[in-house]
Amino acid sequence: MALKIRKDDQIMVVAGKEKGKTGKILRVDPEKEKVYVEKLNMVKRHQKPSAKYKHGGIIEKEAPIHASNVMILCAKCKGPVRVGRKLDGDRRVRFCKKCGEVLDK
Numbered sequence: 001m002a003l004k005i006r007k008d009d010q011i012m013v014v015a016g017k018e019k020g021k022t023g024k025i026l027r028v029d030p031e032k033e034k035v036y037v038e039k040l041n042m043v044k045r046h047q048k049p050s051a052k053y054k055h056g057g058i059i060e061k062e063a064p065i066h067a068s069n070v071m072i073l074c075a076k077c078k079g080p081v082r083v084g085r086k087l088d089g090d091r092r093v094r095f096c097k098k099c100g101e102v103l104d105k
């Protein structure tokens with residue numbers, strides 16, 4: 001199943017411990033059907049010192065959320081919506097099934 005969610009999408013979590021929260025997609029993992037949402041589902045990780053984290057220690061990182069637990073937010077409907085796909089000319093775009101708004105600009 002191809003994920004309808006892409007990087008930079010605005011989503012709402014509709015199930016699980018972060019239910020009701022909204023955020024921006026940082027990364028998607030289509031194989032595992034997981035998404036990473038900015039500042040949501042944070043977990044503490046022990047980090048060894050590296051170039052990026054000079055001193056190591058405990059850092060907070062986004063843990064993946066299953067794609068079925070998030071829904072795309074439609075800017076027009078101002079809520080989570082089901083997403084469909086259609087052809088717009090020769091381009092495949094995603095649209096809001098509620099109001100018809102094209103979600104890919």
Ligand SMILES: [Zn+2]
Nearest residue numbers: 074077096099
């Ligand atoms: Zn809509």
